[in-house]
Amino acid sequence: MSATSAFAEGRSRALPAFLGKAVRLLATIAVTIFGLLVVTFLIGRVVPVDPVLAVVGDRASQSTYDKAFVELGLDRPLYVQFGLYVEKAVTGDFGESLLTKKPIINDIARAFPATLELATVAILIGTLFGIPVGVWAAVRQGKLVDQVVRIVGLMGYSAPIFWLGLLGLLVFYAKWGIVAGPGRIDISYEYAFTPTTGLFLLDTAMQGQWGAFRNVVSHIALPASLLGYFSMAYIARMTRSFMLNELAQEYIVTARVKGVAEWRIIWVHALRNAAVPLVTVVTLSYASLLEGSVLTETVFAWPGLGQYLTNSLQNADMNAVLGGTLLIGIIFVGLNLLSDFLYTVLDPRVRRRA
Amino acid sequence: MKHVQKLMAVALMCTAAAFAPVTAQAETPPDTLIQAWAIDDVISLDPAEVFEFTASEVLGNSYQGLIGYNVKDVSEIFGVVAEKWEVSEDGKTFTFTIRPGMKFASGNPITAEDAVYSLQRAIKLDKSPAFILTQFGFSADNVDAMIRKTSDMTFEFEMDKPYAPTLVLYCLTATVGFIVDSELVKSNEVDGDFGYDWLKTNYAGSGAFTIRDWRANEAIVLERNDNYSGDAAPMARAIYRHIPETATQRLLLEQGDIDIARNVGAEEITALSENPDIVVESGVKGSIYYLGLNQKNENLAKPQVRQAMKYLVDYATISDTIMKGKVIPHQAFLPRGFLGALEETPFSLNVEKAKELLAEAGLPDGFTVTMDTRNTPEITAMGQAIQQTMAMAGIKMELIPGDGQQTLTKYRARNHDIYIGRWGPDYQDPHTNADTFARNPDNSDDAASKPLAWRNAWDIPEMTLKADAAILEGDAKKRAQMYIDLQTEHQQTSPFVIMFQEIEVLARRKNVEGFVVGPSFNDNSFKAVTK
Numbered sequence: 027m028s029a030t031s032a033f034a035e036g037r038s039r040a041l042p043a044f045l046g047k048a049v050r051l052l053a054t055i056a057v058t059i060f061g062l063l064v065v066t067f068l069i070g071r072v073v074p075v076d077p078v079l080a081v082v083g084d085r086a087s088q089s090t091y092d093k094a095f096v097e098l099g100l101d102r103p104l105y106v107q108f109g110l111y112v113e114k115a116v117t118g119d120f121g122e123s124l125l126t127k128k129p130i131i132n133d134i135a136r137a138f139p140a141t142l143e144l145a146t147v148a149i150l151i152g153t154l155f156g157i158p159v160g161v162w163a164a165v166r167q168g169k170l171v172d173q174v175v176r177i178v179g180l181m182g183y184s185a186p187i188f189w190l191g192l193l194g195l196l197v198f199y200a201k202w203g204i205v206a207g208p209g210r211i212d213i214s215y216e217y218a219f220t221p222t223t224g225l226f227l228l229d230t231a232m233q234g235q236w237g238a239f240r241n242v243v244s245h246i247a248l249p250a251s252l253l254g255y256f257s258m259a260y261i262a263r264m265t266r267s268f269m270l271n272e273l274a275q276e277y278i279v280t281a282r283v284k285g286v287a288e289w290r291i292i293w294v295h296a297l298r299n300a301a302v303p304l305v306t307v308v309t310l311s312y313a314s315l316l317e318g319s320v321l322t323e324t325v326f327a328w329p330g331l332g333q334y335l336t337n338s339l340q341n342a343d344m345n346a347v348l349g350g351t352l353l354i355g356i357i358f359v360g361l362n363l364l365s366d367f368l369y370t371v372l373d374p375r376v377r378r379r380a
Numbered sequence: 381m382k383h384v385q386k387l388m389a390v391a392l393m394c395t396a397a398a399f400a401p402v403t404a405q406a407e408t409p410p411d412t413l414i415q416a417w418a419i420d421d422v423i424s425l426d427p428a429e430v431f432e433f434t435a436s437e438v439l440g441n442s443y444q445g446l447i448g449y450n451v452k453d454v455s456e457i458f459g460v461v462a463e464k465w466e467v468s469e470d471g472k473t474f475t476f477t478i479r480p481g482m483k484f485a486s487g488n489p490i491t492a493e494d495a496v497y498s499l500q501r502a503i504k505l506d507k508s509p510a511f512i513l514t515q516f517g518f519s520a521d522n523v524d525a526m527i528r529k530t531s532d533m534t535f536e537f538e539m540d541k542p543y544a545p546t547l548v549l550y551c552l553t554a555t556v557g558f559i560v561d562s563e564l565v566k567s568n569e570v571d572g573d574f575g576y577d578w579l580k581t582n583y584a585g586s587g588a589f590t591i592r593d594w595r596a597n598e599a600i601v602l603e604r605n606d607n608y609s610g611d612a613a614p615m616a617r618a619i620y621r622h623i624p625e626t627a628t629q630r631l632l633l634e635q636g637d638i639d640i641a642r643n644v645g646a647e648e649i650t651a652l653s654e655n656p657d658i659v660v661e662s663g664v665k666g667s668i669y670y671l672g673l674n675q676k677n678e679n680l681a682k683p684q685v686r687q688a689m690k691y692l693v694d695y696a697t698i699s700d701t702i703m704k705g706k707v708i709p710h711q712a713f714l715p716r717g718f719l720g721a722l723e724e725t726p727f728s729l730n731v732e733k734a735k736e737l738l739a740e741a742g743l744p745d746g747f748t749v750t751m752d753t754r755n756t757p758e759i760t761a762m763g764q765a766i767q768q769t770m771a772m773a774g775i776k777m778e779l780i781p782g783d784g785q786q787t788l789t790k791y792r793a794r795n796h797d798i799y800i801g802r803w804g805p806d807y808q809d810p811h812t813n814a815d816t817f818a819r820n821p822d823n824s825d826d827a828a829s830k831p832l833a834w835r836n837a838w839d840i841p842e843m844t845l846k847a848d849a850a851i852l853e854g855d856a857k858k859r860a861q862m863y864i865d866l867q868t869e870h871q872q873t874s875p876f877v878i879m880f881q882e883i884e885v886l887a888r889r890k891n892v893e894g895f896v897v898g899p900s901f902n903d904n905s906f907k908a909v910t911k
Binding site for chain 2: 073074075076079082083084085086087088089090093126127128133136137192195196199200203207208209212213214216324325326327329333334337340341342
């Protein structure tokens with residue numbers, strides 16, 4: 027309660043400062059995204075790959091080739107091409123994919139929810155397990171629990187996800203049959219609901235299709251647990267080190283001397299202070315999951331952003347690559363903003379400085 | 381501390397709950413054929429544009445052309461939408477009669493109007509496969525006059541030269557010659573685009589199946605066409621699921637979640653052949669694997685060097701090990717199953733012979749050369765095997781890996797030394813490969829046409845004339861002999877080390893029967909599949 031009122035008070039006092047900060051922020055975002063556009067555009071034009079081939083294939087006659095070359099605007103100077111691109115991008119038109127021949131925005135709107143759903147479930151698993159496990163390991167520093175956590179975490183780091191994914195499929199799907207196989211949903215449930223949001227868990231639940239919902243759960247369980255395990259390994263390790271840092275502080279000693287209950291010291295005093303850097307760790311993990319994990323998506327035949335972008339990249343479909351990169355850039359900027367905001371909620375010192 | 385443990389317990393229970401409510405479905409629905417295949421090559425479903433493997437197969441099962449052939453013996457040509465045809469005395473005009481009583485899936489009758497519209501449309505749209513038709517002298521400007529309706533059920537097809545009838549008929553079996561429902565397509569026309577925007581993702585055919593849905597990189601769904609003129613397909617639905625990873629396809633197949641796995645590697649073939657529930661099937665495809673030796677490289681331009689390299693590939697070992705079950709040795713530019721294919725394989729690994737030839741060329745110690753290698757597992761493995769055998773004769777070959785578009789861009793610009801490639805024929809006539817391997821009308825850098833012979837800077841005015849003569853030979857037997865002669869010469873002198881012909885392999889559940897693996901992808905058929 028005290029935190030909320032303090033926040034409200036701070037906001038009213040710092041309104042002009044807040045506006046100034048917002049303007050600065052917007053400028054930073056604009057520059058970041060523009061820089062992103064320039065770099066990806068240039069890389070796209072510098073790589074020794076002929077985008078026309080992606081459109082017409084290897085066998086087309088020269089006249090067909092030339093026609094496509096002009097249609098793509100490749101005959102114009104580079105800066106004109108870039109100018110045209112930016113002009114369109116500002117209005118939300120990223121052009122058409124050379125491969126699917128659909129507007130990029132539609133393609134991404136189809137691929138992104140698949141990744142978003144997977145990443146969200148994975149980060150929930152990673153955070154819900156990672157933080158308590160990390161805290162536990164820190165409290166029991168050097169004991170058996172700590173060692174086990176360290177080994178499990180290291181395994182998560184070092185095993186290639188591709189291999190782990192196949193192994194998971196082999197054991198949980200092929201041998202034991204407790205999860206469904208690759209893909210987002212079984213063919214028999216495919217048309218049982220209308221994908222309004224593209225997040226199948228949400229769609230099936232909202233439409234009351236519980237059979238389909240269970241099927242979606244059993245499809246997402248394995249890839250999400252796998253990705254969750256990876257973020258858990260990272261989050262647990264970071265939690266452990268932040269907690270160790272906090273537990274060695276003098277205020278902890280003071281609290282213990284005052285006779286505060288041990289659980290309160292760990293979960294309220296120490297964790298609350300460790301939470302500030304943890305926010306960054308979790309949001310960055312989430313952001314990297316949202317880029318789409320190419321290998322996981324390939325093994326699990328998950329039609330997400332990672333697969334879409336890799337495929338586009340390999341086929342020199344620069345419109346798609348630029349659109350996708352921009353989206354990822356915006357996600358990163360957005361999540362950074364979110365973590366900045368959470369900082370101010372969690373840490374009164376940051377609030378005061380603002 | 382108790383709290384920590386409590387929390388952990390809750391978390392564990394949550395996971396258990398997430399995993400628990402699973403009903404493993406072990407079988408696919410009995411009236412639905414489910415195939416796993418990497419379908420990321422599909423860019424369009426319009427017959428005027430389709431040129432990729434997956435989409436060709438989809439069209440082969442959902443559209444019909446004027447002409448067809450027996451997939452077991454391609455020399456047996458028959459009419460499909462065309463009931464019969466006549467060739468004029470000067471050999472330049474075909475008159476086709478449409479088979480009466482046929483309908484499109486929409487219910488519209490198939491008439492000469494549809495055939496004329498489809499062919500004119502493909503030529504006017506001028507997409508990648510259009511050259512298969514335009515090579516007979518058609519262009520957007522003249523096609524209205526050259527392909528013309530003469531009555532409700534007949535039309536004339538007039539060419540600029542008396543091309544070999546086999547060539548013309550084989551070209552009409554390609555997907556670009558498939559007949560579209562003109563009434564339906566016209567109703568979806570926008571600004572004179574011949575319904576191109578619409579047909580890219582929609583369907584207007586008359587085949588055994590209709591295309592209901594295509595979601596890029598996810599699935600293609602086909603449904604039985606009740607208006608089909610042939611025998612109704614036993615399957616009510618056929619679904620392709622996009623599964624890029626071969627090991628994943630294998631798991632799905634073993635679990636019974638799919639009926640057919642379409643991408644199986646050498647490893648999977650071995651493992652699956654031991655499974656009693658699964659049958660591995662194969663059929664020869666038209667694609668060939670070859671090395672292209674750029675004649676701009678002064679070493680590679682020497683005839684003895686080209687010859688030596690043909691003795692420095694271990695054809696037998698590659699096809700028995702790393703490419704086991706995926707290729708057979710083949711050394712001529714026409715794949716087996718084509719009219720006039722040359723099946724002799726005069727070359728085998730012979731290091732001594734190669735060393736002699738290199739010494740003759742003035743390179744007794746070999747030389748250094750690069751090879752652009754597409755970074756797929758198969759091409760890379762083959763490239764490494766070839767690198768080793770080349771080294772035995774002192775040829776130091778450096779492999780430059782790159783992705784498909786990258787190596788191809790370099791190849792098309794003639795900036796390579798050696799390119800290891802795979803070439804699939806565009807239609808069932810021998811000219812398709814002769815045109816690219818044995819014809820090079822203009823070897824200059826800015827030539828209008830850039831066949832494989834051009835890409836390797838191989839200047840062959842005489843051979844080009846021979847290849848040209850073969851397309852005008854009306855007698856099929858004589859024509860076949862012309863191609864055999866052409867390949868015999870080509871095999872010895874060309875800068876192409878032709879190595880293997882591809883075999884397409886699929887693995888199916890034992891109960892899934894009747895899938896036909898044809899010579900080209902649009903011949904692969906699941907019209908008669910039962911399970």
